[in-house]
Amino acid sequence: MSRPKVFRPDPNDTTRPKRGLTEDDLASRETVFRDDLLSGQRILITGGGSGMGKAAAFLAVRLGASVAICGRDEEKLKTTQAAIYEATGTEILTQSTNIRDPEAVEELIATVHDRLGGLDTLVNNAGGQFPQDAIDFTRKGWLAVIDTNLNGTWWMMQEAAKRWRTDGTPGNIINIVANVERGMPQAAHTCAARAGVIYLSKTLATEWAPLNVRVNCIGPGVIETEGFVMYPEEALKRFHQANPMKQRGNAWDVAEAITYLASPAGRFINGDLIIIDGGQAQWGVVWPAGMPDYFNEGGAA
Numbered sequence: 001m002s003r004p005k006v007f008r009p010d011p012n013d014t015t016r017p018k019r020g021l022t023e024d025d026l027a028s029r030e031t032v033f034r035d036d037l038l039s040g041q042r043i044l045i046t047g048g049g050s051g052m053g054k055a056a057a058f059l060a061v062r063l064g065a066s067v068a069i070c071g072r073d074e075e076k077l078k079t080t081q082a083a084i085y086e087a088t089g090t091e092i093l094t095q096s097t098n099i100r101d102p103e104a105v106e107e108l109i110a111t112v113h114d115r116l117g118g119l120d121t122l123v124n125n126a127g128g129q130f131p132q133d134a135i136d137f138t139r140k141g142w143l144a145v146i147d148t149n150l151n152g153t154w155w156m157m158q159e160a161a162k163r164w165r166t167d168g169t170p171g172n173i174i175n176i177v178a179n180v181e182r183g184m185p186q187a188a189h190t191c192a193a194r195a196g197v198i199y200l201s202k203t204l205a206t207e208w209a210p211l212n213v214r215v216n217c218i219g220p221g222v223i224e225t226e227g228f229v230m231y232p233e234e235a236l237k238r239f240h241q242a243n244p245m246k247q248r249g250n251a252w253d254v255a256e257a258i259t260y261l262a263s264p265a266g267r268f269i270n271g272d273l274i275i276i277d278g279g280q281a282q283w284g285v286v287w288p289a290g291m292p293d294y295f296n297e298g299g300a301a
């Protein structure tokens, strides 16, 4: 199997299928939760303009929460805002923010407090990576992934917690990471960053307990979203082989888990990692750009 060294998606390529749940799906999909479950909650979701963050935003609004979303791409945020308004009649708050920029993060948290009157739950979902053999990472590429997924998530957590400490109000942080239990070839940068977030979260669950702030992570396996554009079509044909269920999950699977942790049902869950991967931790292969021959050949008897 040929193993391309680099895959850079072409943003103008209209021939590739659009993946992930549609806005109609997100507006009407059945949920196990009662209609007013999140009534009165104020929830900020980073990366809420697409994929799992967008699904979580739709569901939270449908369950009565006041929602804010951020991301770098203003247009994406406005499209999601309009779709949620059309489906529910509720206007969400949007603010274009690069989570790698601590000053922009400070402004975002201040705006959310001003406009929503406070913050109850922060969902750190913004992130991503590109597939590449680790040995070929450029310095800039390594730094981009670490800065987004580890530093960006940290700036968000710290700024939210500072405000909760000042106001003397409780807080709840849900970090979307990845299933890194067995590592993930061609995603070593993200594994390093996500492992950092998982152990940061476990530590903060204890350090911030006196502030009445809970911190948990959700580790998705292979979840079909718009983000799949980062991977070649050939690779996507194999993504279901990542788990023993031989399926891709969808954004709703993760949105419902986020909702569970945001709801009173999550009251006593702290410092934990919920894996949603169809069993990927037990069996399956990812290798987005194909395995080296070494792994396809028979080994020693």
Ligand SMILES: CCCCC/C=C/C(=O)SCCNC(=O)CCNC(=O)[C@H](O)C(C)(C)COP(=O)(O)OP(=O)(O)OC[C@H]1O[C@@H](n2cnc3c(N)ncnc32)[C@H](O)[C@@H]1OP(=O)(O)O
Residues within 6 Å of the ligand: 006, 007, 008, 009, 127, 128, 129, 130, 131, 132, 138, 139, 140, 141, 142, 144, 145, 148, 184, 185, 186, 187, 221, 222, 223, 227, 228, 230, 286, 288
């Ligand atoms: C591995 C299997 C996992 C399967 C399951 C997981 C799936 C998902 O997570 S799907 C969700 C995917 N969504 C995303 O990844 C979206 C967000 N991702 C990004 O925005 C980028 O990937 C980012 C994290 C690197 C963001 O960085 P940014 O600074 O915006 O990126 P640049 O485009 O400016 O690139 C900076 C630097 O990074 C290197 N690089 C970027 N893309 C690639 C690539 N496709 N291949 C190799 N290297 C790449 C490169 O060094 C870039 O610098 P320049 O060369 O000067 O452009």
Ligand SMILES: NC(=O)C1=CN([C@@H]2O[C@H](COP(=O)(O)OP(=O)(O)OC[C@H]3O[C@@H](n4cnc5c(N)ncnc54)[C@H](OP(=O)(O)O)[C@@H]3O)[C@@H](O)[C@H]2O)C=CC1
Residues within 6 Å of the ligand: 046, 047, 048, 049, 050, 051, 052, 053, 070, 071, 072, 073, 074, 076, 097, 098, 099, 100, 125, 126, 127, 128, 129, 148, 152, 176, 177, 178, 179, 219, 220, 221, 222, 223, 224, 225, 226, 227, 228
């Ligand atoms: N789909 C999957 O199989 C898996 C996904 N994940 C992770 O789950 C999260 C959601 O992914 P998914 O919904 O699939 O993919 P998407 O690509 O749709 O979502 C990623 C979101 O993060 C935002 N984002 C990226 N970088 C930044 C930044 N520097 N500042 C602010 N926002 C940023 C993007 O918005 P914008 O471009 O506008 O900035 C985008 O909305 C990501 O962290 C992803 O890596 C983990 C495991 C598996």
